[in-house]
Structure formats: C-alpha cells, structure tokens
Amino acid sequence: MKKKTTMTVTEIRSLAEGIFSMKLRYPEGDAPEKVLPGQFAGLYPNDPSKLLPRPISICRWEPDSGELQFVFRVAGAGTASLAAQKTGDKVDMLGILGNGYDLGKLAGKRVLLLGGGIGIPPMVELAAALNGIPGSEVKAVMGYRDSSLFLTEELKKYGNLLIATEDGSVGTKGNVLDAVRENGVTADAVCACGPMPMLRAVKKFAQEQGIPAYISLEERMACGVGACLGCITKTVKTDSHSHVRNARICTEGPVFDAEEVEI
Amino acid sequence: MKKKTTMTVTEIRSLAEGIFSMKLRYPEGDAPEKVLPGQFAGLYPNDPSKLLPRPISICRWEPDSGELQFVFRVAGAGTASLAAQKTGDKVDMLGILGNGYDLGKLAGKRVLLLGGGIGIPPMVELAAALNGIPGSEVKAVMGYRDSSLFLTEELKKYGNLLIATEDGSVGTKGNVLDAVRENGVTADAVCACGPMPMLRAVKKFAQEQGIPAYISLEERMACGVGACLGCITKTVKTDSHSHVRNARICTEGPVFDAEEVEI
C-alpha cells in the first residue's frame, strides 16, 4: 500500500562530488512488506515553497532495520535541500512507487545490468535481488563520467563488475555498451537505467542480440501515483489504462520492456 | 545605517505561554553605533514561502556583547518559525528601524511608562535608558492578561513597577490606566505601547493631565524602511514626507506625539 510517511534520516554522506547517499528509516511497524528493485519513492524537500515530491530510486532496502537507501545527485534546489539534511532529521516520503523489475522473468538467467550515472543506484538492489535467486547470474557494467566512482564496492558483492568512464580514467573509455563490446559480454537479458541516449542504444543492442531489455524511464512527475497523467511515455500499443498509446511511468513503469515503448 | 544582517541566535527561551525571548548577536564589527528605545527590527522567518520581515521591538540592546533582545508573542506562522529557532541558528534581520523615543524630551522628568501585553518589551529598554539619565524618574505600569507575567524583574531594576491584570490575579484588576488611577500615579510625561484602545485611553488621560504622551503605533508593514507606504497612520497636520496627512509608522514612527496623530 502506498502512503506518505515521515521518515528519519539515519545516515547521510557524500559518495562523490555532488552525489549523496541517504538512508531513511520507517517508523516502527510502518515498513512495507515488500520492495522490488527498480521501484522508487517521492522525497519531499523540507522547503515550504517546493511542494512536489522528488522521484528517487531505491538503491537498497534493508527489511531488518526498516531502512531504505537512496543515492542521488544534487540536480537542483530540491535535491540540494535533501542533501542538507542531517542524521535524525525528518524527511517526508511517498512510497513505495512504481512497478520495479519483474524478477520472475529474470530468474535463472544471465542478466546484464547496465547503469549510467545516476541510473546506477537502482542496479544495486537489482543485483542483490538477482544474486539471491539460484541460477541467476549478474553481469554489471556501469558507466561514470570520470574516476569519481560510487557504489562499485556494493555492486561487486553480487556479481562481476565492469566499468566505463567517459574520460577513460577507469575501465573502458566510452559508455557502457563500449565496455560490453570491448569485453564481449553476453547475456540472456538486459536491465538498464540511465540517460535516454543510453537507453536507446541498449534497446538496439538487445534487438541485435535477440534478448529482452527491461529499461527504467524518467519523466517529470507531479503526483507520483498515477493520478495527474504528467509522466507518460509513448507506448507501441494502446495502453490498457489510458486507452491511448500513453503509459504512466510512475505507475505502469518506471520499468518497461524496451519493445513496448517508443523512445 | 540600516542594513540586513545575518544574526546568530545566542539565547531563546519561553517567558510565559506563547511569549518568547530571543537574543540575536551581530557578527563581529557589524553592530550599530546607537540603538534607541522604541526602535525595532524586521526579523525574517526561516521559511522560503514567507518573504516579509516581522517588525519586532527592541527589548534590550547590549552594546558590549553586540546582542539585541526581542520578546515576542507567537501570533502566526512567522513568529512561530522564529520561536522554533535554536541557539546557534541564523536569523536574518533588517535594522535598526524607526525613530524611537526622544530621550531629549524625557530627560529630567518623571516619566510614566505604560505597556500593555506585547507592548511591554520596548518599555524595558526605555526604562533602562531613562534610568541612566540623571534626574529622570521611571514609573512603570504594565498590563497583563493574567498571572503569567514577563519582564517584571527587568523593569523593577529601573524604577517603580505597578501591575494590572485583566483577571485581577495580580495587582489592579483592569487595565494600566485603572492601576494608574487606583494608585494616584502622577508624572510629567507618559510613554506608552500597547493595543489601540489602550493608546486611545492614554492619549485622553494625558490630555486630562496636561502632559505629553508619546505612543508607539503598530501597522502591517512590507518594506519597513519607508519605501512602500504600507504602514501609514493619519496625522493631524500634513506630513512633511507624504504631503498628505499620512506619516509612515516604520520611518516617522513608530513613536509619535499622541497629539500629532489621529487614532
């Protein structure tokens, strides 16, 4: 069940320049039963002039402590206000939102996880989840701008990790697909999150390989719960909710089968 | 010179229900040369959706430590936000504003200070100032709603203090003028700050006694510096700034000779 919850900041730290990790703890008894990799939450800046929640992917879910970890880039005033929170502060959160990756479809497969920049965080929870499914294999390829890497230790725990950097300072010089090709990585399915040009390239790559691609999309959101129709993406077929070719990223997504959306 | 300064909260405490005392310290070297009793400052709530400064009278000025003391009632969201500040927090302040009491005219006189409710705080600085002028005598009569008194210890330091309470729980039952009459207090001049009905009664009382009354007025303000013409009071003669019968409370006031304003 979705709800708006006042969470407590249990950890906040900078992972790289402008990149922050924040852990939020649920009040006793309020934690959700299940959190899927690829799902997200809406975090409210502590600023009465900023009213909309900021969609941020779940990077880790720790059911035992009731903590969610988010990793975000300071992109504007809202994320800056979140980055300024201190341990013990309260942050309002709308969650858990979106569909997440369908683990059923990935079970027992060699899954290629592709993350670009701020698309990397949700790949950690996905890697962890796949790592817990017998017979699944995680092959992670992550793309960074330069040598200020983040979340690499976490990812290595769950599978093989290759790195691409735009400036070539670490791993392959180029993007994640350059690293995939350079290393001849093969897989049965690909899961990706990152900027739109990368997702378009991933879709094409998966088509060439004849494997399914599950991609996580981004769009400006207002409600986050499917009510405002702000966050649509064009679909190939008529969407069953909208009855036009629009699916709501916050509700039918953010994860889509690449073949079903026009990107 | 007026300026907007980022002050540091050095003390904040509740004096009575809903009444707070807050001390703000100037940054090193930024303190004004002189602060007059009856002057005020504009305190900015730490809330990006509330943009105007809140006019609050100066209750005490401590030149040695560069601290201003304010005593205010939580009247709405702005003062509530100020009351929620903690020691060490920063508060933006526009100051020093207004004319203040003309000590020249009060020197060597028996001065009756009348304060009602949240009009009491500026009387403390005035009592202290008069107390420092040889030959001046302070007779303070303060009116409270009930037995939750505040600032009485401070006032007693500088002269005689009588109290009136609306519910009669302390001192005279009634208002400040009831206490004045009950105790047959006489004086050469009266200085007053409080709600409008009280100020009207003070004006009449002074006329009866044939003594001058200096009263501090309140009005909704925007700029606080005389630019917006939001805060006028009707004057008896054409005001020298406006060239109509309007004086700006923030600039020509807040303290006026009662005979010069139409209240």
Place this chain on the structure above:
Amino acid sequence: MREETYRSKPDMTVNIAGVELKNPVMTASGTFGSGMEYSEFVDLNHLGAVVTKGVANKPWEGNPTPRVAEVYGGMLNAIGLQNPGIDVFIERDLAFLKQFDTKVIVNVCGHTEEEYLEVVERLADEPVDMLEINVSCPNVKQGAIQFGQDPGCLEDITAKIKRIAKQPVIMKLTPNVTDISVMARAAEAGGADAISLINTITGMKIDIEKRRFVLANRTGGLSGPAIKPVAVRMVWQAAQAVKIPIIGMGGIASAEDAVEFMLAGASAVAVGAMNFHDPYLTQKVVDGMEQYLMRHNIQTVRELTGAVQ
C-alpha cells in the same frame, strides 16, 4: 460530555443545485484521477464529491512531455486533457466510483460544441450526480481565445448543454479573463445550475541553462498555493454577481484555506494540486473544517458561505 460533543457536531451538508453533499469538500478535476489512485490514501466515502478528470467523446492523447513543471508555490501543467474517452470512462471509472457513498461529478471536455454535447448525452442515463463543463479546454478556440473567455460563447454553450443535460450543470470558469463577474453572469444567463472556479492561470517556465521552454507545450496552467489570493478574489467577485452556487478552488492546502473560500462566497470547495503534496489532504480538509465550525460555535457549514465582512 460525549453526548454534548455529539449533539454539537456541526452540520456539514451542503446542497448544490438540489444535490445534497455530505460535506462541501470535493476533488478538483484532473488532480484526483477518477478516484482510484487516491482511494489508497483516503476513504472516498468521506468526501462530499469526487470530480473526475475531464472526459471527451473519444480518447485523447494529450500533449507531449514534459507535461508538468514545478514552480514556486505550485506547478504548471499541460497534460492536454488526455483521457480514455467516454466509453471506457463509463465502463471502468464510473463503475469504480459507484461503489462509494459519495457524489460523482463528471468533468466534460471537447474540441467542438458537438463533442461536448455528445458526452453530456452519453451520460444522461448514467449514475452521475452532476456535470462540470470545462470551457477552458486549450484546443477549443474561437480565434485566439477560448469558449470560456467570451461571455457570448459561454452563455451559448451553457444553454445548449442545459437543453439536453439530465443532471445539474456546473460551468467551470477560467481565471484568464478581464472580468470574472461578466463570465459568471454569462453562465448564469445560459442556465447553469452552479459555477466552479478557478481553473488554472496560464503561465510559463523557461530553463535558463538550456534556454528552452520547460514544458513541451510552452505554456501551462498554474495551480497551487501561489494562485490562492487570485482565486479567492474571483470567487468573491463571482458571488457578488450571481445567485447560483459557487464551487471554489485554487491552491487549497488546508481546512483554513477551504474556510476562506467559503467566506468569500463558495458553497463548496475543491482540493487540487495540493493532493500531490499531501495525498491525505481532502480528508484533512473535511476534518479541519468541522473543527473550525466547532471552535467558532457555528451550527452549519452553510453559514460560512459569503460571511466575510
């Protein structure tokens, strides 16, 4: 004591054009889907009415994205009235809403007069309590301005809709006009049973780093607390101009805001964009209005309407 409290519970019911609502709190069209999405957060049975997202005779695709942008104290939207069309709406959304003990108000949009009338006709025999007509559909233009910006057009379409509507008709007014009282009177003259206002105020945001419009549609409708003073003023002006009931909205973020609209002259209110800030808001407004009435010892919420002095 409990008895006492119980007896002094204020009467929250209001009557809009013969339809009795259990309280004056509605949802603003387009901000609450068809109720389904927010039914996870609030019990729809507790609301005075659910006003649906605008529906047309056929499915509409709406505008390209970005469709929404945050601005200071509110948001811009240019959804472009995406909707699944009246058939799916009746089958799915109306069927869903009828499970609840609340009034259902269907917001209607169209590109042409005929399209409006088609939707109104299709709803004639459906379990719908009222119709709200959105005459500021961005695509419905007579020259440069919309239906809802010309008093003649407004009166005309109101009259045509009234002729065939089986349910009371609320005309929803746009604030993008010189004189709202002229528009309110035009709706009344056309036979409207009630008016609702305000729709969004047209606004724009530019990304100064990219030097581009933030919304694909360039302009969008401004809503949220930023517009409340304009909305309250217009409700008050409309209340001076017409006798039909007014449903007030624009930036309501609390029960206090709702009371302000009632005092200005509204008989009911709608909570819009602030649902996105607080999905529980509609319920909080109902509860808070009740508390306000108790605190002020007011017997019925209807006494608030136009009571400002």
Place this chain on the structure above:
Amino acid sequence: MREETYRSKPDMTVNIAGVELKNPVMTASGTFGSGMEYSEFVDLNHLGAVVTKGVANKPWEGNPTPRVAEVYGGMLNAIGLQNPGIDVFIERDLAFLKQFDTKVIVNVCGHTEEEYLEVVERLADEPVDMLEINVSCPNVKQGAIQFGQDPGCLEDITAKIKRIAKQPVIMKLTPNVTDISVMARAAEAGGADAISLINTITGMKIDIEKRRFVLANRTGGLSGPAIKPVAVRMVWQAAQAVKIPIIGMGGIASAEDAVEFMLAGASAVAVGAMNFHDPYLTQKVVDGMEQYLMRHNIQTVRELTGAVQ
C-alpha cells in the same frame, strides 16, 4: 589572466527607445520609493534605471490601512497610489535622483485623462529620461473596468500622451486581462515607445478568525514570486505581438529570474516586491546577470532578449 577577464566582461548596456541604460536592471514602481530609502542599501549609480513611485498632478491620500498583507510567496497591496503630487516630486524626489548617474523613469498616475496629461506636461522640461504610464490605476474606471483593460481606451490615452510627451513613453500593462497581446498591440498602435509588464494581479485575503477582509480596500494587488510564471508567460506573449521593447517584471527574486524574463522577450527587467525581502537585491541581480553571461560566454546581455527556443 586579469586582462583576459577584463576583456571578456560582457556588455550589459541596453537601449530602450533611444535611452541607453548601463544595464537592464530597473526598480519596479512603488517598491523603491523615489530611491532615497534604498540608497542606504544599494548604490543607485549601479542600476540601469530607477523607476519612481506613481505621481499624480496633486497629492493623493491613498487608501485606509491595512494596506498590505503577506500571502504565500508574495504580498497584496492596496496603497491606493498615495503620492505627494508632482510639485513636491519635482522639487524633492527628482532633485535627489539627479545626483546619481542612473536613468530616471517617472511613473505617472491620474484619475482622469486630463490628470495624466497634466503630469506629463509638467515633466516635459524636467531632467527625466522616460515616462512610465500606469494605466491600471484602480480609480480610473470606464464602467467596471480600468483604462488598461480596454484596448480602445488604452490606444487612445497612449496616443494623447505621446502627442505631448517630451520623453519616450512606456505604457505599463495590467495582467488582469483576457489577452495581453491585444493590450500590447493597442499600446503599440497608440505610439508607445515601450511597454512594461506585469502590474499586480488582483487578489484577496480573508482573515478566517475574524471573518473579515484583511485589507481595508478588500482587494489588493498580488506581487512576488507567486506571480512569476504568469508574468513570464505574458512577457512572452507580448513579445510575439509587438516590436517595441518590453520591460519585464513580476516576482523577480534573483538574477536567474531576470534572465528568464529576458529570454521570454524582455529588453530590461524591474525588481519589485522582493526588494522588501532583500534590500540589496537590485545590485545582486546586476552582478548575477553579468556572471550568467560570462558563464555562458555571451558577449552582450541584449542577446538574451527573446532567445528562448
């Protein structure tokens, strides 16, 4: 290196109707007095122009208090155009302003056409750089609406003023209209040298505890960040409609906001109510715009005008 930085300093000058301003940053009428009050905070020599509080042929008393009210993200004002009249203005305020190396724009108001014209005539031989005509004076009404809300009246008064004015004339437009481009074109047709917009949007606040209007005048003009998206939209629409330069304002709180107005089509901007929040704001906007230009490697601020895509 210093040389380099010096040479790449952007050109901040703008030219409005033949008047060269050292930068595009002005003060919005009524929010800066006659410059005297804020000269304690900012060096007026650094501003593009000081626009004075509206002045009439005779002293005006203005409205009763309360005249101002804070609202979410802004304020309402109903000052009622209090002013000391043109004689005192020339003797005192103009004399004060002439000490500074900045352009002086006098904002003019009146109850009737004749009063406007009298002020314009009195200023003909004074050291004034431009006139800004406030055609939304609340008392100047033709029926229920103001001069500035009827294109015919607006064109007419513009033409009459232009006939006698010795300085370039800026017509200041009210946002309380259905279609701002019609009004912009009317001003242009009347011969205006420039237009400025937006004036305040009419709003209202009600004290729900006292159940009374907060302002003595009941309604007041809304200004501040809350109105910025509406103002940017109107500047953009006006820029599509006319060729004369536009001075943009409405909620400017930062250099970024000022850039947004320029991109929308303004040739200069004015800082209004936010002076009350930050008395140093005008100077900060000048500095911040310069930094923006340097960061984006833009040679002259004039390149920003209308550059949104």
